[in-house]
Amino acid sequence: MNTQSTTPHPYPRADVDPPSGSLFPHKHLLGIWNLDPTTIKFLLDTADKYVDQNRQARKNTPICAGLTQINLFFENSTRTLMSFEIAGKRLGMDTVSMATSSSSIKKGETLLDTAATLNAMHPDVLVMRHADSGAVKLLSEKMECAVINAGDGRAEHPTQGLLDALTIRRRKGKIHGQTIVISGDIAHSRVARSNIYLLNAMGARVRLVAPPTLLPKDIDQLGVEVFHRMDEGLKGADVVMMLRLQQERMKGAFLPSLREYYQYWGLTREKLACAKDDVLVMHPGPMNRGVEIASDIADDINRSAIEKQVEMGVAVRMACLDILTRNLRGGEMQ
Amino acid sequence: MTDIYSNARIIDPATGFDDMAALVISDGKITACSQDINTPDGANIIDCGGRILCPGFIDMRAHAVDAVAAPAGGITTIILQPDQNTMIDTDAVVERIRRRAEDGGSSRVYPMGTATQRMEGVQLAEIGQMQQSGAVAFTDCRKSVANAQVMRRLLEYSSYFDALIVQYPEDASLAAGGVAHEGETATRLGLAGIPVAAEAIQIERDARLAEMTGARVHFSLISARESVDAVRTAKKRGAKVTCSTAPHYLMLNDNALEGYRTFAKVMPPLREETDRIALIDGLADGTIDTLVSDHDPKSADVKRLPFAQADHGIIGFETLLPLALAPVHAGKLELMTMLACLTSAPAKLLGLETGTLAVGAPADIVIFDPDRPRRLSVDDLLSSAKNTPFDSLPVQGQVWQTIVGGKTLFRGEP
DSSP: OOOOTTSOOSSOOOSSOOOOSOSSOOSOBOOSTTOOHHHHHHHHHHHHHHHHHHTSSOOOOOTTTTOEEEEEESSOOSHHHHHHHHHHHHTTOEEEEEEGGGSGGGGTOOHHHHHHHHHHTOOSEEEEEESSTTHHHHHHTTOSSEEEEEEETTTBOHHHHHHHHHHHHHHHSOSTTOEEEEESOOTTOHHHHHHHHHHHHTTOEEEEEOOGGGSOTTGGGGTOEEESSHHHHHTTOSEEEEOOOOGGGGTTTSOSOHHHHHHHHSBOHHHHTTSOTTOEEEOOSOOOBTTTBOHHHHTOTTTBOHHHHHHHHHHHHHHHHHHHTGGGGTTOOO | OEEEEEEEEEEETTTTEEEEEEEEEETTEEEEEESSOOOOTTOEEEEOTTOEEEEOEEEEEESSOOTTHHHHTTEEEEEEOSOSSSOOOSHHHHHHHHHHHHTSSSOEEEEEEOSBGGGOSSSBOOHHHHHHHTOOEEEOTTSOOOOHHHHHHHHHHHHHTTOOEEEOOOOHHHHTTOOEETTHHHHHHTOOEEOHHHHHHHHHHHHHHHHHHTOOEEESOOOSHHHHHHHHHHHHHTOOEEEEEOHHHHHOOGGGGTTTOGGGOOSSOOOOHHHHHHHHHHHHTTSSOEEOOOBOOOOHHHHSSOTTTSOOOBOOTTTHHHHHHHHHHTTSSOHHHHHHHHTHHHHHHHTOSOSOOOTTSBOOEEEEEEEEEEEOOGGGOOSSSOOOTTTTOEEEEEEEEEEETTEEEEEOOO
């Protein structure tokens, strides 16, 4: 065998882990982009079990006792951070959370210095959110432990994608073949991207509905149908996912006003009538009532799955923490 | 003292000469170039082994004087951009840089001065005084002069001095906040985009102003197919516009950003495959006049950051020749055309006496092997920083000797 160690690798290392017999052949969970359908199904199946467990009085299974989970959030978040904390605690992890106000980033420390510091504390899982696309990947290259992306810039928010998929699968029975509409600020949304990759991988038909200013260039090349009119996009839809509209978008000349946005792209009962009768309405939260979604729709228990999504969030995050730490626990399977 | 470089394939893009011949240098000047040379007594004969000998490269866009790396890349003249620690915006700074460069032992350095004061795009810089002190052109470097009235006045005023105005073609408001080419890759990676139109619009506007004022405008770096078209159209109309591109735009497209590789973060951004091909075609048909390195050493500290925060910039001195040779080897570009973009064309634009092998010209020459296969390696590079996406890339072509004013500054392996 030729063992010439000095020969440089001809191409940069591919961004894919080597094939193995593992059901989750990755060290980190950085995005949905590089997950195959089997892996996604494995994550969803595992999360399904935790949904049932979370509905019992005794919600904790301390399978991860003794392991340390650090939640490192460089961007404001309450629900995702809390969801990860609860998920970790229910698995018996020691969870520590660090939010942006108390971080040393403000003192000028670089991300890689932060990684080195955290590495020295020997965490077993690091959950991270950052305002820059690709920042979590950069940090993961220097971390010895598993890293979960809790949202990076506009790029990916994989656990949100998984919890949305789990919600759809449980309510509709399957993802394959469903017509799923994502509407709102697609351009600045990591939730939209993770959902597009995931739903496409699982065989759904994905449609995007947004004003042209909120759609990024060449988004149609990601395998989605693009609409600008709500009634056209919603026609025959099984699921509609509304995205949060950031109020700052008025300043960048993306939109004239919230009032006009609501008139054309806000989800009202009238517009929703174009979709199927049993359409499922979703929103990653926090909602702007009367901006992207009418209150009566958000509160319609027959259609809205918004609170279900939050519930699924904890289960999905427990599944991710469980799966990513299995190698530390002797690889036992649940 | 006389040096005779014999057994060389001598190419002089200034005259179109391309043949086996010998070149004679005495007292730092070229004294003869022909097939049969009488060897004077005591002459030092250097056998070039059939390699190519041509005028030394003139790099019209460098952000640092990397004194060791430049000769290693065959670059005998560095045109330094004004974005230095001390901005080159007065005659005093120009003079200081000229004096430091004349200490010798390195490639020639000519600075470009700023086009407007502090590169703010409001008041004209002291173009006359800076030119008198040795500034060869005027540019706001990575900022375009955005205000059309200021640009018009700048062109009118500089035409009195026949000074070349170099514009960075980017409409700042369209490009604001962008870090990558606006397209599928940036959309997928979640990066803010810079549309192609930001570049083309600036070129089209300034071409009109060039026609209106009769002045010359040079676009410092173009990256897109639409820009090549815009320059080609303007040239056809008779506008005095010229432009440059850099080898990385001929080698890479925005796929290189995959995995958030900040070494591929450059300004203007790497664009799509159709743009890459259009740039090579633009060089081949003469729409693009010069090739520049855009040499910009950056430490790992400012590169190993999240993509949006990381600095842009790439080192280019030592990769200039092998990368520029790639489309030549691929049969897409004539060797003579490519070498003209590195020698006679920039010399003519800037009014330099180098860039030619004419008798009496300063003996600035480079001798290189155009075919030698090798793998680029950052460990072999002499640059002050190693920010290049071309590590381990297989290339052909290597500089053998670089001579400035008759003095050999770089000597590669025999």
